[in-house]
Amino acid sequence: MKVVIALLVLETVNSLYLVHPRFWNYDKINWTNYTACVNGKAQSPINIVTTTTIPLPKKMHKPEFYNTKTKGPVTVWNSGRTVTINGFEQWPYLTKPYLMDETGKKFLLFRMHLHWLYSESIVGNGSEHSIDDVKHNGEIHLAFRYDDDEMDLGEALESGNVRMVSVFFDVKQRRDHQLFVMTDLDYALTLITKYDDMSEMVQFSVDPILKNVNGGMFIYNGSLTTPNCKEGIRWYVTKVPVAVAQYQMELLKHIKHVDNSRNSRPQQDVNDRIIYNV
Template identity: 25%
Template sequence: MKLKTLIMALMVTSLPCLAAEHDSHWGYEGQSAPEYWGKLSPEFSTCENGKNQSPVNIDHAFKTNHEPLKLSFKSGNQQIINNGHTIQINVNQDNTLELDNEKFVLQQFHFHSPSENQIHGKSYPFEAHFVYKNKDGELTVVALMFNQGKTNAELAKAWQQIPTEAESTVALNQSVDIKALLPNKLDYYRFSGSLTTPPCTEGVRWIVLEQQGNASAEQIEKFHSIMHHDNNRPVQPLNGRVIID
């Protein structure tokens, strides 16, 4: 019964569109930095007033036997986009996640450096967010941390065509194998949170994988140099939220 109560507390109710467009003048530096997002537009007020904001520091997690991740992958055409805030890879509609007896479809995945979420106070040099959506528009984000290490062969496929200019889109010659990008073990933490960019909409299911991937120093630096700055939102207060492990 306790587990059922916890799971119900993590369920979402409704969620509008993915995120604000980049013409809303938010960013990661100066007067458009994360600490000012809530004041940049009335639409961004949740960034300042929300009580279930992401990212978070995952420290004290409630141990339970939650369901394993049910992921399926299919290859297909992909596009890599520099939207000025991150590097994003759009995918076809055949990659799915089953969670809470619902089907979520992968829309895109994108990157942050350094990581947005932390585990036991540790920040990682790189983090990927895989954004899934169900038929009602509700979102689940699967987050993967990266340690600095050997060259990541799947990232290399995308990085050789990474757009250096904002608002640029390129069709990938070689699609990234998403399954190969993820670790073999898919143990995870789970909590209820928000988008980590304006409008910081809440009601997002968050899955943070416990195992990490690897990316080389050169791959991380290439991303950072194209962004020209860090693109991580600082961790937000839990405000009593429960994280399950």
């Protein structure tokens, strides 16, 4: 078991992909080697139908985010499938952004990546999730792991101790550029247009992304949206989109994927899952 966990950790050094991005893509349905991708009953992403959701039980707490204003160094990486932001785990523990979930457990931010409208000619791209069949220009995923020094990432994945927060984004017209959530990433995005390019940032904050999540969220049990489609991931899909500028969408579109395909997985069946409305 320890060998398997060690391999999982090696595969997740730079992203939440458990299979290297060069060995799969979103356009070809070549995920059949991964049982959960084909036969899983709790897969992500999904379309959330609001009329089928239920309130969070009173014994549970509304999820809250803390230390979101903290700034620190990150690495911005073109994985060949997405833009991944790493480095949060090296931030000082006491000021590190974290999620206190509905059960009162603490989860530390460790990674972030993006999905976006890669091309108007590619059907179904843009955000991965949707609410009442409404998709958005893009979607930011923030990954949190359980606050336990003795639990590595592989063990967190195996034991259901990873939380994924989804924040939609749309192109908006704003007079104040500081209202665009990706302004801090502008320059870094120009430096990672090719596969495996990396750029270092000295100061980065998730506050512009998370400060509007008070608009509510949906909570459900799902999976990773990339092979091996590991289930047991708790998803928090926020309701209110954040704003990006048109030029920022163009920056994203100039980032080359391994095969220039979309970077969003087709939506999966909800089946009999419960979706909480917070």
